Amino acid sequence: MxxxxxxxxxxxxxxxxxxxxxxxxxxxxxxxxxxxxxxxxxxxxxxxxxxxxxxxxxxxxxxxxxxxxxxxxxxxxxxxxxxxxxxxxxxxxxxxxxxxxxxxxxxxxxxxxxxxxxxxxRERLLAAMDLIATTLGRDRIVIEEARPGDPRSQSCLSAYYGELAARFERGFDVSLSADPEARDMERPRGSFLLAVSDGLPVGCVGLKGTDKGYAEVKRLWIAPAARGLGLSRRLMEELERIAIELGYDRLRLDTNSALPEAVGLYRNSGWTEIARFNDDPYPDLFFERIIAGAGARTGASTGVGAEPAAG
Amino acid sequence: MxxxxxxxxxxxxxxxxxxxxxxxxxxxxxxxxxxxxxxxxxxxxxxxxxxxxxxxxxxxxxxxxxxxxxxxxxxxxxxxxxxxxxxxxxxxxxxxxxxxxxxxxxxxxxxxxxxxxxxxxRERLLAAMDLIATTLGRDRIVIEEARPGDPRSQSCLSAYYGELAARFERGFDVSLSADPEARDMERPRGSFLLAVSDGLPVGCVGLKGTDKGYAEVKRLWIAPAARGLGLSRRLMEELERIAIELGYDRLRLDTNSALPEAVGLYRNSGWTEIARFNDDPYPDLFFERIIAGAGARTGASTGVGAEPAAG
DNA sequence: CAATATATCTGACTAAAGTCAGGTATATCA
DNA sequence: TGATATACCTGACTTTAGTCAGATATATTG
Missing domain, CATH: 1.10.10.10 (Winged helix-like DNA-binding domain superfamily/Winged helix DNA-binding domain)
Structure with missing residues (x-):
């Protein structure tokens, strides 16, 4: 101070x-x-x-x-x-x-x-405690697979929706969006990952399987207390590994320009902007990434400092 | 979280x-x-x-x-x-x-x-540590008199100026404002108070003596980590006690509507809005308070939750 | 296979922290 | 003034934590 x-x-x-x-x-x-x-x-x-x-x-x-x-x-x-x-x-x-x-x-x-x-x-005090616990414990944050219905997943998702509602000018109503069915984000079609700090979920990302030859990345979110620790990159790398394991060779995602940290991450880690591929009312940016071939992997050295709040 | x-x-x-x-x-x-x-x-x-x-x-x-x-x-x-x-x-x-x-x-x-x-x-981590240290140690925060030239006073004042610069749309340049001369904020004409948490200055306020029959309250500032702890009220009460001791029976202050927490405090603790009494370019609100008579003291029960960042 | 390393256990020991029962000198209270 | 409380001290003691040198059984390595 x-x-x-x-x-x-x-x-x-x-x-x-x-x-x-x-x-x-x-x-x-x-x-x-x-x-x-x-x-x-x-x-x-x-x-x-x-x-x-x-x-x-x-x-x-x-x-x-x-x-x-x-x-x-x-x-x-x-x-x-x-x-x-x-x-x-x-x-x-x-x-x-x-x-x-x-x-x-x-x-x-x-x-x-x-x-x-x-x-x-006071919520400010608790938020400061969360930030300190998460930062000091960054080496112990683990990425683990969970079902989307897991209470820890649900608490991340509702925080994610709340953040979208706050960031989007006209708010966010999950029922208007193409909400991935839970089954699409579970094996064998997809997956759902949590970043867990000392038992507390501090981030998530979903892999939604489709029948169109690609899988979609959905619901990338990092808790405010855990931003800046490189977690979104760790989540994305693990998700990609799982996608390959499940047999996908192409990933897609949609996002919004109101989420600049997320967009920055995608642009800096091998994603290519493509044309709109769905009619969801919220996204205005669309990306694709080939994951099967060598050299298409997420470049660990193309590091971008900013951490997506949501994407 | x-x-x-x-x-x-x-x-x-x-x-x-x-x-x-x-x-x-x-x-x-x-x-x-x-x-x-x-x-x-x-x-x-x-x-x-x-x-x-x-x-x-x-x-x-x-x-x-x-x-x-x-x-x-x-x-x-x-x-x-x-x-x-x-x-x-x-x-x-x-x-x-x-x-x-x-x-x-x-x-x-x-x-x-x-x-x-x-x-x-990371500055976020340090800010969280400050918040926790200050909140946990709130009972040990002491109000003490210091000279405006004291390094601790100076660090509060520069934080105060920085905050005004950020809050005012057209910035803040202390040289354009009526900067109270140090001598006017020292005894016997005036005073300068610090709120000190475990050695660290976390707030200040000045009493500027004048020859016009009143003293002015200047430079009320509370560090972000120490807001919400009732410190501005404690500073103001102590300042008022000193003003009476120095023989004043009337206080005045100027402030700005861009500082709503401060304005709220004044309105809720017995200050009366008056007409402009100086030609300083920054303030747009002016208050006065009679302190000598009984019943004119700061009402401790009129508590307002918000803490002025600056005033 | 022999040599070596690992996991646990036991007994003998030490250091540090803390407790308790007085003892002395001084201060305070009725 | 006498009774009581306080501040500090000393000696004798216990508990807890930790160290170290083996002993035993099992696993691993060359």
């Missing part, structure tokens, strides 16, 4: 560790030391392989072994062997363990709720 | 503790356990009273005593008595202690710089 970046980051750190740092207390408050609590929470959140947990928490193997014994003695976990490699072990929550894990989760929730109350849940 | 607020806050917390948490490592890396390092840093950052440090760090008196002994043995601090209450003690850094404290500061700076590099110092 008014100071050098280093001072700003340190000020942020001070604020967060003194105010939000209370959240760490959620690993205590159940009469168990931090060590076993961390292991129990790692297991509860889905990590079952002992080796993984040890690497994730950075624990010495001797210490890890003892922490497991103490959780076992409490009746919270059970250890079982690994079928493929019998040196390795896996952990599983017992019924009592699942209850205990749920209690830790409830503690975390309560402490987050306290922050929410204290600062009146 | 796409999820409930509790989940968003918890996600933020995870991201921050895993990525920024590295900053805590700055308390290590000097071959000293966390305990004495924390105490040394508390003393270095200006806390001298042992009792205060103990309360701040949440330490048992026995533990505190031993930590002080170990720092003393290293020759980093000296303990001295307290003149007014000889039960109490104060700590002071020796020369070696000041060097050691500086080394910790350098470590913190280096680690903040690493985050900065890793994420390419």
């Amino acid at each position: 008014l100071s050098d970046p280093i001072a700003r980051i340190r000020r942020f750190h001070r604020a967060v560790t003194s105010e939000v740092g209370v959240l760490d207390a959620s690993f205590l408050g159940r009469g168990r030391p931090l060590g076993p609590a961390r292991v129990l929470n790692a297991i509860g959140s889905g990590r079952r392989d002992i080796r993984d947990i040890r690497a994730y928490l950075g624990l010495d193997s001797g210490l890890m072994s003892r922490l497991l014994r103490s959780l076992e003695a409490e009746g919270l976990i059970e250890i079982e062997g690994n079928a493929s490699d019998s040196r390795r072990r896996s952990a599983r929550l017992t019924g009592a363990g699942a209850l205990e894990y749920a209690a830790y989760e409830a503690l975390s929730d309560a402490q987050a709720a306290e922050i929410l109350d204290k600062h009146q849940a | 796409l999820s409930d607020p509790i989940a968003r806050i918890r996600r933020f917390h995870r991201a921050v503790t895993s990525e920024v948490g590295v900053l805590d490592a700055s308390f290590l890396g000097r071959g000293r356990p966390l305990g004495p390092a924390r105490v040394l840093n508390a003393i270095g950052s200006g806390r001298r009273d042992i009792r205060d440090i103990r309360a701040y760090l949440g330490l048992d008196s026995g533990l505190m005593s031993r930590l002080l002994r170990s720092l003393e043995a290293e020759g980093l601090i000296e303990i001295e008595g307290n003149a007014s209450d000889s039960r109490r003690r104060s700590a002071r850094l020796t020369g070696a202690g000041a060097l050691e404290y500086a080394a910790y500061e350098a470590l913190s700076d280096a680690q903040a710089a690493e985050i900065l590099d890793k994420h390419q110092a």
Whole structure:
């Protein structure tokens, strides 16, 4: 704001560790030391392989072994062997363990709720938190396939429609547009991809199969907090790989000049503008791209900085 | 973004503790356990009273005593008595202690710089950090008097001018405006106030003394990250208190209809619109407020949510 | 196959953090 | 003034976290 970046980051750190740092207390408050609590929470959140947990928490193997014994003695976990490699072990929550894990989760929730109350849940604050979490976690953002009906897909799509409505001068009504049927964006005809940051969907794109010899790219959207991280390019590259896998050799898409970031991406990554190929009332720009032949792949080095909000 | 607020806050917390948490490592890396390092840093950052440090760090008196002994043995601090209450003690850094404290500061700076590099110092990220630090620390924002020439005042003023330039259709050139001479905004003629969040100036307002029987309110500005926290009201109330102290019973100000948040604040806190009283080219709205008589004070309950960006 | 690496476990140890019961000197209150 | 509270100190103790050197069983490599 008014100071050098280093001072700003340190000020942020001070604020967060003194105010939000209370959240760490959620690993205590159940009469168990931090060590076993961390292991129990790692297991509860889905990590079952002992080796993984040890690497994730950075624990010495001797210490890890003892922490497991103490959780076992409490009746919270059970250890079982690994079928493929019998040196390795896996952990599983017992019924009592699942209850205990749920209690830790409830503690975390309560402490987050306290922050929410204290600062009146201002949307600006939450948006800033999203931006920071997404930016800091950019290396952990994964692209995964999901059905269009998945609640995470649906939440991206409604954000996408909302953004179109705000950007288009005359608004956007999905029922007037050629809404791809869900079946067309599922295998084997098509696909639907999500960019997921730490469990939160922050972007999507759909591949709509047709019977006309090409597939269409639809619903490319990146959440505001995740723009500028190169996600739309990652989504498009993965979508293209899937399109080839499904046997397509040509992709098409329609978009709108009110979405300049998206248009910029297409122009800079090997798409060719073509004539209108549908009668959807919203788009005014149409692109095509040959994907089967060598040299037609998305050029990773033709990088464009801007991130499409929607396309 | 796409999820409930509790989940968003918890996600933020995870991201921050895993990525920024590295900053805590700055308390290590000097071959000293966390305990004495924390105490040394508390003393270095200006806390001298042992009792205060103990309360701040949440330490048992026995533990505190031993930590002080170990720092003393290293020759980093000296303990001295307290003149007014000889039960109490104060700590002071020796020369070696000041060097050691500086080394910790350098470590913190280096680690903040690493985050900065890793994420390419994107201004959006820093702005989000400022917003969070300021919001979480709102209870610790203090209003203090400063000279207009103070570097912190100057940084607020240049941000203020920049914002006017962006908001006014024909821009803003401070040399065309009636720039209050610094002397008019210093005691005994006037005053200048800063809102300071954790060392960082996030807002200002000036009281410009005149010989015409009134004082003028000038340069009311709140940093974007600090809007919505009620700071402009706090600044105005403190300024009014000082104006009464300096013997004024009437305040005036000019502003512009391009600054609706500021205008809203004035209308909602007892100011009366009056006719133009100067020939400055920029303002188009003029207000007055009687401050001496009872019942003329800023009504704390007439709260308006919006925060003036500038006024 | 032998040599080497990996995954986990056990026992012995240390360092750090924290707790608790007093002790001394001083301040404050009724 | 006497009773009580406060600030700091010391010594004895416990808990937690972590380290290290093997031991055992299994997997991988040349």
